Amino acid sequence: MCGRYSLATPNPAEVRGSFPIGDEVEIERRFNIAPGDDVLAVTSDHVGAPRGDRLRWGLVPFWARTPETGLKMINARVETAAAKPAFRSSLERFRCLIVADGFYEWRATGTGPKQAYHITRSSGGVFAFAGLWSRWRAPAADRGGAPALRTCAILTTAANSAVAPLHDRMPVILPAGAELDWLDPSTPVTVLADLLAGLSAAETALRPVGPAVNDARYDGPECLAPPAETGQGRLF
Numbered sequence: 001m002c003g004r005y006s007l008a009t010p011n012p013a014e015v016r017g018s019f020p021i022g023d024e025v026e027i028e029r030r031f032n033i034a035p036g037d038d039v040l041a042v043t044s045d046h047v048g049a050p051r052g053d054r055l056r057w058g059l060v061p062f063w064a065r066t067p068e069t070g071l072k073m074i075n076a077r078v079e080t081a082a083a084k085p086a087f088r089s090s091l092e093r094f095r096c097l098i099v100a101d102g103f104y105e106w107r108a109t110g111t112g113p114k115q116a117y118h119i120t121r122s123s124g125g126v127f128a129f130a131g132l133w134s135r136w137r138a139p140a141a142d143r144g145g146a147p148a149l150r151t152c153a154i155l156t157t158a159a160n161s162a163v164a165p166l167h168d169r170m171p172v173i174l175p176a177g178a179e180l181d182w183l184d185p186s187t188p189v190t191v192l193a194d195l196l197a198g199l200s201a202a203e204t205a206l207r208p209v210g211p212a213v214n215d216a217r218y219d220g221p222e223c224l225a226p227p228a229e230t231g232q233g234r235l236f
Helices: 012-018 067-072 088-093 179-183 189-195
Strands: 005-007 030-033 038-044 050-057 075-077 095-100 102-107 115-121 127-136 149-158 169-171 204-209
Touching: 005 095, 038 127, 038 149, 038 179, 050 095, 050 127, 067 149, 075 169, 088 095, 088 127, 095 149, 095 179, 102 169, 127 179, 179 189
Parallel strands: 050 149, 075 149
Antiparallel strands: 005 030, 005 102, 038 050, 038 095, 095 127, 102 115, 115 204, 127 149, 149 169
16 A cells, blocks of 8 residues: 655756646655645646646545545555546546655564655656546535545555565556656556556665654654664564
């Protein structure tokens, strides 16, 4: 699964140079992005052109009665998204890029709190999770002129052998250079399946981090600090 991730690069130019964000969307440095947060994304406009966007993490289907539905839908499994009513239409027409530079997973230590790991591409840099997005509007009687709520979910796949000791699932990191194919509504389904294969173990880097990230309310640089004790949190 993916329940926490980062976009901690101090250089917004790197992000804008990697993805069609545009100049109007603010890029915040984030160390501990959690469900319910507004996140940096790339969606498509009505003619299919990519655009920078801010989406709330936790997809609310257009038919949902209340926006609280999104708290249960932060992830969508690649194996079943096409069959799930909550994700089916988004997979067909509303795919997005969710911009990140790493994600977190935890490993039980046997005693004490779990050990957190920050997981990135072995080559470093920013990347995009394969995402789905949706618009939700309150019933007309309750709307009161409020804008549509724009939300998203991250697609997950089976963990590669590097991540598997921590969890059996991991977010889908799109291949570099294929992000616009994921956005394009005309991309054939067979090509989409190839894009969702996920990051290989050889392309994956893990390192233990200290306990600051365990608090979803905390979003400072200490989330990426190493554990205080030498040797703590070794994976093998």
